Amino acid sequence: MVVVLALGATMLSVISWYNTGYHVVGRELRVYEGLLWRRTRAIPLERLQAVEVVRPLLAQLTGLAELRLEVVGGGKTEAPLAYLGVADAARLRERLLALAGRVTQPIVPGHAAPTVVPVPGSAAPPATTPGRPLHAVRNQNLLISQLLTPQSFLLPFGVAFVVVQFLTAGSWSFVAVASTLTAMAGVLLQPARRVLDDWNFRLARDDGTLRVHNGLLETRAQTVPLARVQTVRATWPLLWRVNGWLRLRLEVAGYSVAEADDRNRPDRLLPVGDLPTATMIVAEVLPGVRLDALTLTPPPRRTRWLHPLGREAFGAGLFDQVFVTRSGRLTRQLVVVPYARIQSVRVVQGPLQRRLGLASVHADTAGGSGATAQDRDLAEAWTLAADLTARSQTARHPT
Template identity: 50%
Template sequence: MTDLPRRRLHPLSPFLHSIRQLIALVAVISWQGFANLGVARFLGVVVLILIGAVIYSVITWRFTGYEVTGRELRIYEGTFSRRVRTIPLERLQSVEVVRPFLAQLTGLAELRLEVVGGGKAEAPLAYLTVAEAGSLRTQLLELARGGSAAPAENEPRGPEPVLYAARDEDLLLSQAMTPEVIFLPIAAAFVVVQFALAGSFGFIAIASMITALIGVLIRPVRRVTRNWRCTLTERETRLHIRRGLTETHSQTVPVQRVQGVTVTWPLIWRPKRWLKATVDIAAQGSQGADPDDHEATTLLPVATLDEARAVVPWLLPRVDGELASVDIAALPLSGVPERAVWLAPLARTVLAAGLTPHVFATVDGLLTRRLRLVPYARIQSVRVQQGPVQRRLGLATVHVDVAGAPPASAPERDLAEAYELAGELTVRARAARAAA
């Protein structure tokens, strides 16, 4: 095994880290500077701030860096208080190369690491040159799966097969077909009418309405800029996701690290027969009740059923080196008993679950239909839970827990069926882990 010697980050790294604070500080001074200092003194203060930032950047740069020793990545940082962070590479789930706008202007990139149990991107390396970031990503992933840190030489590399490429016009239209955008004109008209009837339609009213409109539009606009020209490719059981407009992302996810796949059909998209798909990896930061918490692992921001049917098998762990035979349009799912209408009167006809040769599948959601696929080898625990009403109706819910991702649940199953399902899941999970 070849270790990577200690290296420093790019000299511009500390300056790029503090550029936002510098801009904010200069802006604060600008409001009062001309009034109290005058033009000459104001410019002098700005120059002193820039000189101080450069000195601090140089000092910080001298004490920051990284190295790979054995199966560990060590990151050195800190100016006055030194700190060394050690990341075991066997916990590495995915590596992402991110290029914010300022980094693109300077030809740099940031390397973000997702590890098991991490609440967010662990120990981001910011900033490196684009070539260095790509090379380091490849070497870290190779070490994580038990290979060598030494880069492969003279290795033939053909074009990666494209599994999916988002259409920009579909992405724009899909975000226009979201509740935020659709109901925005109605909300704006209501506010205008209210202010007009009250006779207080002035500057403050207009400014407040514009601020509210911007706040509502931030999420769909962020989805568009983040998933712009999203492309999914695969090489050697690794998924490569490239996307982004103002901030480009190039993420690599080893297929063996995938904990589950979620396919959703929003109600407003159903006339267009569109869906979206996300993938879960064992990182605590990717879970949460907010769908936008999964933006980091969105694979298909807007796609057709045929596209999803072709892509989903590539997202699941291989079986004897072959793709898993999973067709999301023809899953062997069973519904819930009729007496479940007392607990789910509207969603009873939607709830379903089933066992396929390779994954556990569940379906729920009345307005937004959701399909969850969990490979048996990724199951951590299986639970059967009964509430007081479920006990009277002879029903139960089966929960399947996976590492660092939301559980898959099969609610309102017949009690005997629930225990039988839990037992079969336990057996299949044990067999899948033994074969892995």
């Protein structure tokens, strides 16, 4: 039965591959698929945000790559073209980005691309990330950072619990052994997956885009348009502060926040690094913003009734180009939002805040999260909201 199912799945895959193709017509990508029920998807390239080249382990062994498209307003990653030769995937990505206005290289509009035909013998991509190199994360630091997480500290207890449960059950059946191994794999999966995903993390700058390359078993080459960056988020986990480490994340408009696999969202900017490195990278993403020179004001003293363990963990500040907020006691977090990316401003009061004369100011972005200045004085909150509204309008329409 296993052999029959494997042969059937292989035949269906081959039939699907033979009936899948793509065509570039003007500024539109058309993807054709299906045998009995033909389906044609037309993707306007002006809505294209980025094209990602993904190479799972089997694709690396066979010299293939998968192309994934991110489109504004898409509920998920659009039009995954799997699989192409590595050289074909790289050429198609550059062409689509050029047609979408992301790069400036000559393109002949309307030229039709051939049907997808994988080329197993295609050459591997270059070892270096295209563009001007910015930073490469040391794999040793990546391993140590994952060891300095609550999951890693609880990992021996989790494995011991699974083993004890298995030994005390007194059952050595196939189901018992398989269940035990599955449970142990689940305990080990998360920290190992983070290391594998961010292995050989390299960051480069190419005109108006960031080039991100990472992964061990599954390599990813992502292109992040800087014009679509909504927020930059810096996080200092509790155990990382011993080494002065932090991580940086991006929020990019147009990416699919509903993806079941968060690895499909190119939000990694720096998996682990020190403050000088993070300051240099943030200055590349948001020119004129220095992460190590952001002085924020804490909320009023009466917020100690809401935050008895330390109100200094919270703060907010207005700067020339960005709005910055700080939050978190055990895990500190700093959120930087350019004024031009603010979509709306809200002033929110809870029941305890009303009794204390406090309010929180939310600056919403197209990416969905934005930044929140928590527990400000009510008069200050309204002034801050008006100032944010005026600055965002000026940043959007400077004339």
